[in-house]
Amino acid sequence: MLPVTTQTRTQWRNWSGNQSATTAVATPDSVDAVAQLVATAAADGTRIKPIGSGHSFTAIGVPEGIQLDMSALRGVVGVDGKRVTLRAGTRLHEIPALLAPYGLGMRNLGDIDRQTITGATSTGTHGTGLHFGGISTQIVGAKIVTGTGDVVTLTADDDELRAVALGLGALGVIVELTIECVDAFSLRAHDEPLDLDDAVGGFLDRVESFDHHEFYWFPHTRRALAKTNTRLPADATPSGPGSVRRYIDDDLISNKVYGVVCELGRRVPAVVPTLNRVASHALSERTYVAPSAEVFASIRDVRFREMEYAVELPAVAEVLNDIEKLIPRKGYRVSFPVEVRAAAADDLMLSTASGRTTGYIAVHRYHRDDPADISAFFADVEEIMVAHHGRPHWGKLHTRDAEYFRAVYPQFDDFLAVRDKYDPSRVFGNDYLRRVLGD
Numbered sequence: 001m002l003p004v005t006t007q008t009r010t011q012w013r014n015w016s017g018n019q020s021a022t023t024a025v026a027t028p029d030s031v032d033a034v035a036q037l038v039a040t041a042a043a044d045g046t047r048i049k050p051i052g053s054g055h056s057f058t059a060i061g062v063p064e065g066i067q068l069d070m071s072a073l074r075g076v077v078g079v080d081g082k083r084v085t086l087r088a089g090t091r092l093h094e095i096p097a098l099l100a101p102y103g104l105g106m107r108n109l110g111d112i113d114r115q116t117i118t119g120a121t122s123t124g125t126h127g128t129g130l131h132f133g134g135i136s137t138q139i140v141g142a143k144i145v146t147g148t149g150d151v152v153t154l155t156a157d158d159d160e161l162r163a164v165a166l167g168l169g170a171l172g173v174i175v176e177l178t179i180e181c182v183d184a185f186s187l188r189a190h191d192e193p194l195d196l197d198d199a200v201g202g203f204l205d206r207v208e209s210f211d212h213h214e215f216y217w218f219p220h221t222r223r224a225l226a227k228t229n230t231r232l233p234a235d236a237t238p239s240g241p242g243s244v245r246r247y248i249d250d251d252l253i254s255n256k257v258y259g260v261v262c263e264l265g266r267r268v269p270a271v272v273p274t275l276n277r278v279a280s281h282a283l284s285e286r287t288y289v290a291p292s293a294e295v296f297a298s299i300r301d302v303r304f305r306e307m308e309y310a311v312e313l314p315a316v317a318e319v320l321n322d323i324e325k326l327i328p329r330k331g332y333r334v335s336f337p338v339e340v341r342a343a344a345a346d347d348l349m350l351s352t353a354s355g356r357t358t359g360y361i362a363v364h365r366y367h368r369d370d371p372a373d374i375s376a377f378f379a380d381v382e383e384i385m386v387a388h389h390g391r392p393h394w395g396k397l398h399t400r401d402a403e404y405f406r407a408v409y410p411q412f413d414d415f416l417a418v419r420d421k422y423d424p425s426r427v428f429g430n431d432y433l434r435r436v437l438g439d
């Protein structure tokens, strides 16, 4: 009898609906339970795959044997100064309330908070800000059950943490992560429509001058929405539209109205440029002050598919220019905005920002658009990204393989050496990992 709370068989599907599996599911409720499950699976030759919130677009989380639902392992294990140890299944949206009693916050976040801390960091989830790395750069310790069922504890002094902190789920089941937090802070958010030339031309200056800056370009138009956030002390007076007003605006515009617009564009692709022009002219300027986690995270209810590549920061303008020319040349109709962000260089072995100051460019398509058209569009965009030695987000769609990654990641073989040590018999393997890591 395995020491788990439940074991079932289920049909699993990711958020975007493009990955699925019928799988056995185990829900371990302790580190020992995880270790015993892995040891048993390894002895049987069964594969095991922990899953977070299923928000990856790639097949990275697809199970081939047993899926490990980590939702029974959530919450705070301990706090030491600004270092907070969390159980692996903790959702990002749960963290602000967990940190509040200590006056702490997470240094930076992406644009949603539905992911688990471990799922987010295992794929290199990032936000924006030239002086801030992705979420994995906040990790200063980890406890991981390796492919042999051993429990390994790593601190910031261990070189292997640079693999485990962004490990693609290939090294083991992370059961705890220690995050270096910062004092809680607020953000002043300034959203403004910009002409595309201004958004692109001023991008390098803005990411240098402001804590957090990104913009969304509406294809088929010359309009963009810029979002610029400035860090303020936690006790900064909240101002501007409050959280309820923002929720209504964002939910209505970003989700309800937008869902209808995307559906219309799917049925009549020829109207997409007109819809985008109308949508981009409906954008208005707003400024507000709120706690950081509220500003970073948005609601994303309209399902989409996404490809995102990291390139050297100065290449952003050229890549965007190439994508802008590609869309009319090939007659694509793209209803979703293209998102442009930046991040600091870091030293994690497989971080998309490893060793280079990075610009991120993400393209999206409505999930119900013609699949063949989505694939063709992503393939054409990928060709542009590859020409710039781009590194794809590990959780977002791409077709690259191990040979490519060896060329764009100087520490690729160092990561493989850690994998050989942690998971010699590939208990955590799946098709995606065989493609991107080579076996």
Ligand SMILES: Cc1cc2nc3c(=O)[nH]c(=O)nc-3n(C[C@H](O)[C@H](O)[C@H](O)COP(=O)(O)OP(=O)(O)OC[C@H]3O[C@@H](n4cnc5c(N)ncnc54)[C@H](O)[C@@H]3O)c2cc1C
Pocket: 015, 016, 049, 050, 051, 052, 053, 054, 055, 056, 057, 060, 061, 070, 088, 089, 109, 110, 111, 112, 114, 115, 116, 117, 118, 119, 120, 121, 122, 123, 124, 125, 126, 127, 168, 169, 170, 172, 173, 174, 175, 300, 393, 395, 396
């Ligand atoms: C609407 C939306 C918005 C997004 N916004 C952003 C963004 O702003 N920035 C960004 O960079 N990305 C973004 N993403 C991508 C997303 O953050 C990543 O794909 C992330 O991995 C999802 O987290 P998850 O908990 O859903 O992980 P899952 O997709 O469930 O799992 C991802 C990987 O983590 C592994 N894993 C999970 N738990 C463990 C564990 N305990 N031990 C070891 N491995 C584990 C899984 O096996 C799998 O390999 C977005 C995705 C969506 C759908």
